Amino acid sequence: MKTAATEVKNRSRRSLSKADRFTLSAFVGIPTFLQIILLWVPAVVTIILSFTYWNGVRLSDIKWAGLSNYRNIFFDNPIFYEALKNNALWLLWFIVIATPLGILLAYQIDRQIKGHKIYESIYYLPVVLSLAVIGIIWNFMLQPGGFVQGLMGRDIGNAISIWGNDSINTYVILGVASWRHIGYIMLLYLSGLKSVDPALREAAAMDGATEWQIFRKIILPTMQPVNIIIIVITLIESLRAFDLVYIIYGSPTIFPLLNLLVFQNFAGQGISMKGAAYAVILLLLCIVPIITYLRVVFKEDLK
Amino acid sequence: MSEDKNVFSRRTVLKGAAIGGLGLAAGGSLLTSCGSDKVTGDVKWTTRGGGDTGDAIAKSVNDAYTAKTGNKVIAQQVNSDDFQNNFVQIMQGTPDDAFGWMAGWRTNARADLGLLADVSDQISDLGGALSDAAVKGATNPADGKQYIIPTTYYPWGLHYRKSMVKDLGLDPEAINTWDDFVKLMTLTKKKGLVAYSMGAKGGWEAMGTFDILNARVNGYQFHIDLLNGKEKWTDAKTQETFKYFAELVPFMNTNFMDISWDGCRDLLLQKKAGAMMMGSWFANDFKASSQADYDDLWIVPFPEINPAYGIDTIDAPLDGISVAANGNNVEGGKDLAKFWGSKEGIEAAIAGGDTSIYVSKDFDTSGYDAFNKQKLNVLGAAKNIMFFADRDSRGDFAGPILGPALQNFLKNPKDVNKILENTQAQWDALPAL
Numbered sequence: 001m002k003t004a005a006t007e008v009k010n011r012s013r014r015s016l017s018k019a020d021r022f023t024l025s026a027f028v029g030i031p032t033f034l035q036i037i038l039l040w041v042p043a044v045v046t047i048i049l050s051f052t053y054w055n056g057v058r059l060s061d062i063k064w065a066g067l068s069n070y071r072n073i074f075f076d077n078p079i080f081y082e083a084l085k086n087n088a089l090w091l092l093w094f095i096v097i098a099t100p101l102g103i104l105l106a107y108q109i110d111r112q113i114k115g116h117k118i119y120e121s122i123y124y125l126p127v128v129l130s131l132a133v134i135g136i137i138w139n140f141m142l143q144p145g146g147f148v149q150g151l152m153g154r155d156i157g158n159a160i161s162i163w164g165n166d167s168i169n170t171y172v173i174l175g176v177a178s179w180r181h182i183g184y185i186m187l188l189y190l191s192g193l194k195s196v197d198p199a200l201r202e203a204a205a206m207d208g209a210t211e212w213q214i215f216r217k218i219i220l221p222t223m224q225p226v227n228i229i230i231i232v233i234t235l236i237e238s239l240r241a242f243d244l245v246y247i248i249y250g251s252p253t254i255f256p257l258l259n260l261l262v263f264q265n266f267a268g269q270g271i272s273m274k275g276a277a278y279a280v281i282l283l284l285l286c287i288v289p290i291i292t293y294l295r296v297v298f299k300e301d302l303k
Numbered sequence: 304m305s306e307d308k309n310v311f312s313r314r315t316v317l318k319g320a321a322i323g324g325l326g327l328a329a330g331g332s333l334l335t336s337c338g339s340d341k342v343t344g345d346v347k348w349t350t351r352g353g354g355d356t357g358d359a360i361a362k363s364v365n366d367a368y369t370a371k372t373g374n375k376v377i378a379q380q381v382n383s384d385d386f387q388n389n390f391v392q393i394m395q396g397t398p399d400d401a402f403g404w405m406a407g408w409r410t411n412a413r414a415d416l417g418l419l420a421d422v423s424d425q426i427s428d429l430g431g432a433l434s435d436a437a438v439k440g441a442t443n444p445a446d447g448k449q450y451i452i453p454t455t456y457y458p459w460g461l462h463y464r465k466s467m468v469k470d471l472g473l474d475p476e477a478i479n480t481w482d483d484f485v486k487l488m489t490l491t492k493k494k495g496l497v498a499y500s501m502g503a504k505g506g507w508e509a510m511g512t513f514d515i516l517n518a519r520v521n522g523y524q525f526h527i528d529l530l531n532g533k534e535k536w537t538d539a540k541t542q543e544t545f546k547y548f549a550e551l552v553p554f555m556n557t558n559f560m561d562i563s564w565d566g567c568r569d570l571l572l573q574k575k576a577g578a579m580m581m582g583s584w585f586a587n588d589f590k591a592s593s594q595a596d597y598d599d600l601w602i603v604p605f606p607e608i609n610p611a612y613g614i615d616t617i618d619a620p621l622d623g624i625s626v627a628a629n630g631n632n633v634e635g636g637k638d639l640a641k642f643w644g645s646k647e648g649i650e651a652a653i654a655g656g657d658t659s660i661y662v663s664k665d666f667d668t669s670g671y672d673a674f675n676k677q678k679l680n681v682l683g684a685a686k687n688i689m690f691f692a693d694r695d696s697r698g699d700f701a702g703p704i705l706g707p708a709l710q711n712f713l714k715n716p717k718d719v720n721k722i723l724e725n726t727q728a729q730w731d732a733l734p735a736l
Contacts, residue, residue, distance in 0.1 A: 053734030055699075057391055057416045065734065072732040078725060079707055144561050147567065156566050157497055157556065164504065164560025164715070251506045253707040254560055268388040269409070270699035272734070289391035 043283070049218035050276035069277035080278075083256035087171055090177070090257075091238035098178035099234045102185025107215060109186070110193040124187055126180040135247030136174045140165070155166075164246055169255060177244055181237060185230055192226035193219070229295045239282065258282045335624050345375045345634040352383030357658050361375055363655025368642045374635060394418040394627055399634025401643075402626035406451050407694030411443040412736075414450035420626040420633050423448045425641035429663075435729045437662035440621045449621040450646040455659035458681045459511050459618035459691070462571065462579045467491075470603075475601055479548075484578075484606040485719050491577030492678065498554035500567040500576035506706030510566055511618060512551065512690035513709055517544040518616035519608040523687035530696035536727040539648035542719065547608060549716040559713060561699040562704070571598060580605065582620070583678055587658065600674055604681050617685035619693060621662070695736065702730045 050223070053063045073080050076296030109116045115217050124127055127135065141148045142150070154160060196219060204214045220227065242259035247250070252260030262282060266275025305718045318356045322409055346368075350361040367378035381400070386402075387409075394413065404410060413419050426438060426449050437453040461478065468475035471490040478487055488498035511515065527539060528534040556562075556570065568585045570576035572592055583602055590597040604614040605705045614697045624640035626633060642648045646665035660666075660678060668679060693701035711720055 001460045055391075055416075057395065057418070061416075063734065068732065072729070075734050076725065076728040144558055144566060155568050155573065155575070157573070158560065159558055159561065161561050164558060164562075204313075249504065250563075251504070251706070253571065253710055254504065256707075264703050265699070268698075269693075269701045270392070270697075270703065272699040272703075274699075274703075293481040 001008065018203075025259070046276045046279050047283075049273050050280045052273050052276075054271075054273050055272040057209050065273065069274050070281075071274075072274060073277055073281070079253070079256050079261065082242070083258045083261050086170065086241060086256060087241065088131045089272050090241055091235065094181060094234045095172045095231075096175075097217070099185050099230060101178070101191050102182040105182065106186045106189035106193060107219070110190060116291060121185075123183045125183070127187065129180065129185040131177070132247050133175060133246045134180055141247045142172065151281070164254060173245060173248070173255060177241065184232070188230055188233070189226060192223050196222050227298060229293065232289045232293035234278040236286060236293075239286050239289075257292075258285070329461070329501045342372070342634050343374060344632045344635050345377055346401065347399035347640045348376050348378040348639065349385050349386070350380040351403040352377060353380070360652050360655035360657045364643055364648050364651040367647060367651035368630075368639055371642070371647065374462070374638070376639065390653065391416070394629060395628070398627035398630055400632050401626050401640045404451055404622040404623060405690075405694055406441050406453060407621055407690035408487040409567065409694055410451045410625060411445060412698070414443050415445055417451040418574055418628055420637060421448050421450060422452050422622035422626055422637055423639060425452055425637050428641060429644055432663045432665045434646070434662055434664060437621065438689060440453075440690070441623060451625045452623050452640045452642050453623040453662050454649075455623075455657075455661050456600065456619045456621045456682070456688075457582050457584055457660060458678055459515065459580065459582045459605075459620075460539070460678075460681045461605050462581060462583065462600060462602050463487075463577055464542060464574065464599045465601050466599050467574060467577060476602050476603075479606055481608045482699055485550075487577060488551075492554055496571055496574075497556040497576035499551050500570045500579045501551075501559040501713070502562040502564050502567045503559045504561060504563045504566075504712050506702065507693055508567075508581075509709040510701070510705065510712060511582070513544070513548065514618050514689055514695075515580065515605040515616075515691050516547050516608070517541070518687070518689060519612060519614075520544045520547060522612045523616040523640050523689065526689065527695060530692060530700075532730055532733075534731065536723045537720075541723060545712065545716075545719045545723070548712065549655050549719065552713060552716050555713075560703040561709070571600075582618070583674075586674060596647070597674065600616040601676055602674070602681055604684050614684055615681065616687040616689060618691050619682055619685070619688045621688070622659075627652060648684055650712065655684065666689070698735070699733060700730060 048063075051065055051067070053065045053068070054061060105119075108279060109120050113119075129137075140146055142162045143149070144154075144156045144161075146159075148157075150161045152160070162172055200218050201214055201221065204218050209217070240259060241257050242263070245255050245257055246260060246263070249255060252264045258278060259282065262275050262278040264270065264275070265272055348361065348365055350357045358378075361378050361380070368374065369376055377399075385623050385665070390409070395418065405728055410419065414421075426433065426441070426591065429452070430636075434455060437456075438449065441451045441453040443447045443450055448632070455629065461477070461484075463478075465475040468478070468487065471487065471494070473483075473487055473490070478484055491498040499510065502513070516527065520543050521529075525534055525540060529538075531535065535541070553666070556576070564581055567576065567579050567581060568588060571579045571587065578655065586597065586600060604617060607614050624643045626636040626640050630636050643652070644663065646663070649661050649663055649666050652659075658675070660668075660682065668676070689695055692705060696705065704726060708722050711722050
């Protein structure tokens with residue numbers, strides 16, 4: 001960000017020393033180079049491969065497949081729609097429940113209610129853990145033979161089906177994912193709230209606005225940039241969901257998600273370019289929020 | 304690539320071995336000794352999983368090899384699943400020369416890609432020690448050569464506890480027909496126990512039940528043809544198999560989507576389940592629990608369904624030693640692999656704590672306990688050996704397509720026709736190999 005701004009100056013002023021110019025081009029060049037090699041090239045190759053048949057070994061084996069991989073996914077693969085449904089549910093849950101809860105918590109804590117420091121630490125704690133670790137913890141608690149089942153006096157034979165029960169597992173998984181997401185959003189929002197001028201709130205309160213009115217009419221609009229970032233983060237987190245579910249199930253088939261399908265078809269023993277096609281579909285679904293995110297960030301910088 | 308370079312010399316040797324084999328049926332040792340004279344240099348070895356026991360067995364065999372040939376063996380152990388899933392990548396890098404591996408699609412498909420070295424010579428060196436069935440099982444149908452030296456196998460069968468069957472008033476040694484089996488399950492269920500334990504969390508476990516049902520109903524050839532696209536999933540014969548499968552579902556534990564094979568093992572160990580269709584590798588855990596538990600464990604072939612096929616087929620995944628084509632010391636790897644398959648190698652492995660069943664005729668089974676002898680009986684009852692669906696079929700079908708199809712079937716047995724139609728559609732969409 002800084003480098004982009006300096007580069008503009010660089011062009012207008014030619015008085016930079018050689019060393020300066022070298023440093024600047026290194027700062028811009030090295031990350032750009034790495035981005036192109038590590039991100040753009042593989043992305044483009046993946047897009048191309050999604051139109052081929054290949055088992056990932058000999059380049060000479062690559063065969064043109066046209067749209068077959070996509071046709072296969074869209075017309076013959078019910079698991080794709082299950083994954084799409086799960087990703088959509090994940091997104092909906094995060095947007096409607098988890099993210100607003102995080103914002104609400106941040107708002108309450110920002111008002112310095114009694115014991116707010118303790119609440120803050122408690123809510124924030126799960127964010128320190130990676131989703132993989134969270135998966136291990138909750139699997140240990142809820143699986144047959146696990147801690148919670150044991151507390152209820154149930155062993156493997158009569159354990160309540162949780163992870164394998166289609167009617168509840170979605171909500172259990174989303175609950176576990178929210179456990180972390182809420183704290184994450186809370187922290188982001190809290191740091192945004194700290195920069196809101198308290199005078200605004202006081203003035204509104206003096207004019208007789210209720211708490212809800214203050215939040216809706218004063219805080220939310222002033223927090224607009226943070227709001228957008230949070231929405232985009234929520235979108236991306238929902239679409240890229242993978243680790244939690246992979247750790248709990250070890251296979252992508254009981255609770256399919258797009259990322260699990262990419263992994264299953266692209267890695268491991270069943271390498272096929274259907275995985276590449278899944279990846280491209282996921283890329284397209286992600287790209288809209290990512291572009292929005294970048295535009296907001298850059299607009300901020302230009303100001 | 305490095306394969307091509309050696310083809311000629313090896314063919315010549317092979318011819319020599321074949322001619323020699325005519326008169327040297329019992330004299331394989333002559334060839335063995337002149338083979339190992341030439342091979343020198345350090346050999347790298349990968350043990351595929353097995354923890355401390357795996358390391359101990361590998362050390363015992365590799366040390367014996369070093370003592371015999373003077374060639375040092377540098378061994379490492381890898382996580383079995385990781386090795387399996389990244390196999391193609393590992394083989395394209397600088398892999399260890401020899402490693403424990405699995406016969407079937409996983410060997411043949413990778414051999415076709417030039418990743419594994421041809422060990423046909425070593426197999427003919429071992430001569431008559433290997434059973435014909437084992438060599439046949441290790442042969443790549445694409446070129447008629449072998450890329451794995453078969454060493455061990457284990458049966459998939461119906462496991463139960465003798466004491467529990469006795470309590471039900473049935474003869475534990477005589478669960479032979481489908482009717483016997485249904486009777487066993489019905490009585491078990493009446494007692495409030497799980498009659499047929501199923502774990503389907505991983506997606507592969509239910510393939511064991513599917514394999515055997517299909518082989519019992521439609522025979523070995525139909526099953527293998529089905530897994531290789533020569534028969535249809537929508538065929539009335541396949542539907543018939545799933546009718547029997549659907550009959551089993553009410554006897555299963557309801558939380559099958561929550562547990563895997565180890566959950567099933569615990570159910571049987573805790574006497575909460577009657578029957579368990581599984582590979583008998585888990586028997587070691589019974590022994591670890593207590594000798595009484597182990598003595599109570601029994602295995603029988605899955606009962607007969609269609610008299611035309613009897614109990615002539617079994618899932619008995621064949622394991623062995625393969626040699627990487629891209630290793631630093633390919634000849635050394637082959638020599639080590641051969642040693643693992645030889646009498647001395649087997650003896651060293653057993654001394655190192657191995658309880659596997661070897662395919663070699665040099666393998667002495669007289670000291671076997673009752674359960675292991677019964678495993679041999681179960682294996683011996685079968686004429687045709689399947690390797691398990693994920694080794695008998697292609698990798699982009701078994702895991703990503705068949706696994707979820709079976710899970711969906713277990714969840715909604717009534718949707719069977721829809722599921723089978725979809726499975727066929729997905730097979731049809733696979734690229735030609």
